[in-house]
Amino acid sequence: xxxxxxxxxGGSIRTFLSDLGFAARTFFMLLRxxxxxxxxxxxxxxxxxxxxxxxxxxxxxxxxxxxxxxxxQGYYTLSTYGSEQALGLMVALSLTRELGPVxxxxxxxxxxxxxLTAEIGLMKAGEQxxxxxxxxxxPVARVLAPRFWAGVIAMPLLAxxxxxxxxxxxxxxGVHLIGxxxxxxxxxxxxGVDVWNDIGNGFIKSVVFGIxxxxxxxxxxxQARATPEGVARATTRTVVIGSLTVLGLDFLLTALMFSx
Amino acid sequence: MTLLNPVEIHDVHFSYGDRPILxxxxxxxxxxxxxxxxxxxxxxxxxxxxxxxxxxxxxxGEVKVFDQDVSQLSGTDLYQLxxxxxxxxxxxxxxxxxSVFENxxxxxxxxxxxxxxxIRNLVLLKLHAVGLRNAAHxxxxxxxxxxxxxxxxxxxxxxxxxLIMYDEPFAGLDPISMGVAANVIRRLNDALGSTSIxxxxxxxxxxxxxxxxxxxxxxxxxxxxxxxxxxxxxxxxVRQFVHAQPDGPVPFHYxxxxxxxxxxxxxxx
Numbered sequence: 001x002x003x004x005x006x007x008x009x010g011g012s013i014r015t016f017l018s019d020l021g022f023a024a025r026t027f028f029m030l031l032r033x034x035x036x037x038x039x040x041x042x043x044x045x046x047x048x049x050x051x052x053x054x055x056x057x058x059x060x061x062x063x064x065x066x067x068x069x070x071x072x073q074g075y076y077t078l079s080t081y082g083s084e085q086a087l088g089l090m091v092a093l094s095l096t097r098e099l100g101p102v103x104x105x106x107x108x109x110x111x112x113x114x115x116l117t118a119e120i121g122l123m124k125a126g127e128q129x130x131x132x133x134x135x136x137x138x139p140v141a142r143v144l145a146p147r148f149w150a151g152v153i154a155m156p157l158l159a160x161x162x163x164x165x166x167x168x169x170x171x172x173x174g175v176h177l178i179g180x181x182x183x184x185x186x187x188x189x190x191x192g193v194d195v196w197n198d199i200g201n202g203f204i205k206s207v208v209f210g211i212x213x214x215x216x217x218x219x220x221x222x223q224a225r226a227t228p229e230g231v232a233r234a235t236t237r238t239v240v241i242g243s244l245t246v247l248g249l250d251f252l253l254t255a256l257m258f259s260x
Numbered sequence: 261m262t263l264l265n266p267v268e269i270h271d272v273h274f275s276y277g278d279r280p281i282l283x284x285x286x287x288x289x290x291x292x293x294x295x296x297x298x299x300x301x302x303x304x305x306x307x308x309x310x311x312x313x314x315x316x317x318x319x320x321g322e323v324k325v326f327d328q329d330v331s332q333l334s335g336t337d338l339y340q341l342x343x344x345x346x347x348x349x350x351x352x353x354x355x356x357x358x359s360v361f362e363n364x365x366x367x368x369x370x371x372x373x374x375x376x377x378x379i380r381n382l383v384l385l386k387l388h389a390v391g392l393r394n395a396a397h398x399x400x401x402x403x404x405x406x407x408x409x410x411x412x413x414x415x416x417x418x419x420x421x422x423l424i425m426y427d428e429p430f431a432g433l434d435p436i437s438m439g440v441a442a443n444v445i446r447r448l449n450d451a452l453g454s455t456s457i458x459x460x461x462x463x464x465x466x467x468x469x470x471x472x473x474x475x476x477x478x479x480x481x482x483x484x485x486x487x488x489x490x491x492x493x494x495x496x497x498v499r500q501f502v503h504a505q506p507d508g509p510v511p512f513h514y515x516x517x518x519x520x521x522x523x524x525x526x527x528x529x
Contacts, residue, residue, distance in 0.1 A: 123355075131353035134313050136343035137370045 023219055026140075030148055030215070033141035037149055043142075047150030051112045055158055058111055059104055063095075063162035066103060067169020070094055074170070075178050088185035089192040091170035092163075096193065096202040097258070100163035102250050105209035108155060109242030113217035116147055117238040120221025121231035129222075144218050151214025152207060159206035201257045208249060213242045265290050266423050266455045267312055272321035274307060274479075281307050282479040285321070289423075294449050294456040296466045296487075298501065299476030300510045305459040306350075308476075309425045312457070313347060314338045325423070343371050346416035350428040352408040354400040354415075360387070361396040364415045371419065386414040390444055406437035413441070417448050423455050424448070430462040438462070442469050463502050467491070475501060477510060 037044055074090045120143065123129050129139040167189075174180040193199065217238045224234035267289035274282040281304045289295050297305050310316040311323050314330045323330045325341060333341060354363050364383045368374055374382075387393040390410040392403075400408055409429065416424060426445060430438045446469040449456045460466045466473070467487040475483040475490070475498055483490065483498045490498055500508030519525075 126356070127349050127351060127353040128355055130315065131347070131349055133315065133339075134342055134345065134347045135367045135370065136339045136341075137367075138339065142370065 022223075026219055026222065027215060029140050030144055030218075033138060034145045034149065036141045037145045040146075043146035044149050044153070047146050048154050051116070051147070051150050052154035052157060054115070055108060055111045055154070056161070058107055059158045059162050060165050062103060062107055063100075063165035064169040066099055066162075067091065067095070067166035067171075068173050070099075070166065071170040071173030071178070075174055075180065084180055085184040086188050086192075087170070087174045087180050088167075088187075088189035091174070092167055092189045092193050093198060095163040095166040095170075096198045098202075098250070098254070100159045100166065101202050101205040101209055102246060104159040104162045104206060105155065105213055105246040106243050108151075108158065108209075109213045109217070109239055109246065112151065112154070113213050113238045113242050114235045116151070116214070116217040117221040117224070117235045118231055120144070120147075120218060121224035121226075121234050124222070124224060125226040125228075125231060144222065148214050148218055151217070152210040155210025155213070156203050156206040159202065159209075163202070201253075204257075205250065205253050208253060209246050212245050212249060216242045216245060266326055267457070268322075268324045269308070269311075270322045270324070272311065272318045272323060274304075274311065274316065274318050280479055282311075282318075285479070285481065287474055287481070289455050289457055290472075291455050292449075292453055293471040294446060294458060294469055296458045296460060296470035296473035297476060298460060298463070298466070298473055300501075301461075303476040304479045305476055306427055309347070309427055309457065309459055312423075312425065313342065313345065343419065344421055345423045345425065346419065346421035347425045348409070348413050348416045348427060348429055350431060352400075352405075352412035354408055354412055356400050358400075359396065360392065360398050360400070360403065360411050363400070363411060364396075364418055367415065367418050382418065383414075386418050387411075389448070390414045391440065406433045406441075409433065409441065410437070410444070413444060413448075417452065420452050421454060422452075423457070424452075425457045425459070427459050428461065429458065430460055430465050438465050442466070445469060463504070482509075 070091045071087065074087050074094075075084055078084045078086055078090065120129075123143065129143065132139045132142060171182075171185060175182045175185055220234040220238045220241070221231075224230045265288045267287075269285055269287040272282055272285040273280070285304075285308070287297075287308075297308060299305050307316065311318055312325055312330065314325075314333065317331045326344060328337075328341060330338070330341070354360075355366065358366065361383055364386055365379050368379050368382060384393055384396065387396055390413055392407060392410055392414070395403060395407065395411075400411070403411070413429070416426075424445075429441055429445065433441060442465045445456060445458065448454070458466055458470060467490070470487060472486055473484065473490055474481050477497055483493060483495050485493070490502060493499065493502075497509045499505065500510060
């Protein structure tokens with residue numbers, strides 16, 4: 001009984017380590033194959049359009065609503081201490097440091113990540129990747145690398161848009177609906193937000209999330225079983241693993257960046 | 261210098277885990293010929309194509325393509341070798357996000373530095389050869405399965421490969437498309453002076469175009485010869501296959517319990 005349990009546990013750990021090693025190997029293959037992408041920026045820009053543009057609406061709308069909520073909640077909390085004039089600063093810091101990069105990455109995993117996994121998985125199921133190999137074309141260089149770099153580029157742009165729209169949402173609720181002074185709202189933000197410490201660290205976070213989420217999505221598609229069920233499972237894994245990775249990385253990065 | 265046999269397979273064994281697929285296979289594919297590889301489902305036909313293309317590696321034996329042992333090649337050398345091959349996949353494997361024109365142009369754009377004007381002309385010529393020049397602007401989703409197979413054929417031969425492999429080129433085609441495909445395969449092979457390997461179930465169409473045929477069963481060659489020799493053969497396997505008999509050396513029923521046992525007409529021992 002205990003022997004079986006230990007054997008199962010050992011088997012699971014072995015499988016996990018083997019999968020992790022394979023993922024690391026694929027990641028380095030992807031980096032090595034990325035050299036060719038530099039000479040063919042059109043492939044990357046097409047994917048930035050595909051990944052970024054198609055996620056734009058969901059990112060902007062989500063940013064707006066998060067901004068609304070921050071405006072309301074921030075005002076209720078700050079007014080308890082008579083500090084409602086700091087509403088602009090609170091909204092901006094929350095968005096640039098945390099909510100912008102994190103929520104964008106979570107939405108990106110759900111919107112663009114699943115789309116990438118399904119696309120690569122279906123290409124595999126339709127023998128398109130094998131066909132490419134037999135034409136003497138490396139699918140990692142031709143298909144995965146442009147999408148990977150497009151995701152890495154698109155993520156900080158989307159996070160920036162999320163934060164900007166969120167600030168406008170907070171402004172609308174705080175200034176126009178609640179009546180906080182517009183000058184105070186903007187001047188507190190201008191004084192309190194540091195370009196390098198706040199916006200810069202938020203940017204670094206979104207780049208790291210971009211690398212993680214896009215790689216997870218591509219890897220899951222590339223490793224998917226070439227069946228409808230296999231693609232469906234891979235898509236689900238993209239969202240689950242991608243989201244948990246983002247939250248875990250956020251904790252690590254926050255501890256590294258903002259600890260005194 | 262033209263090789264006498266662009267593909268040679270010597271004593272090849274291959275298995276998926278414990279399940280043997282090919283055992284002790286010896287085959288040669290001479291230059292300029294169209295060679296058929298026939299056999300029932302699961303007999304290992306497609307595995308042979310994958311071994312030649314270097315997607316799979318033989319567990320024992322040698323697969324030589326253009327005088328190079330495929331299993332010994334590095335990744336870069338394998339990609340170089342593959343540029344001398346073309347392959348038609350069973351389902352066409354067209355890139356669904358590209359138009360018919362771009363699908364056929366794909367190997368040219370990826371593997372050559374030809375000017376756009378020349379790429380256009382080459383693509384249109386190949387599409388003309390398969391009767392689809394006027395469908396160049398369509399997406400794969402907008403054409404029929406038979407047309408998709410013809411587009412895939414044009415793509416497979418766009419680089420004028422010295423070796424062309426066809427995986428079930430006639431499956432699911434209507435009689436007209438089937439005749440057209442068979443004719444195109446033969447004409448292309450003769451025009452390019454290539455070697456073609458035709459993996460198929462279809463006896464009628466393939467016998468009209470192949471020069472030589474191998475019959476496979478359970479991963480072994482059970483018969484080989486010209487189509488005329490195969491038609492006249494007394495070999496029970498060849499007779500079953502050529503005359504489409506439901507039962508014979510290749511059983512109709514999956515092996516297991518007998519009908520009598522399942523219906524309790526016969527007691528288990």
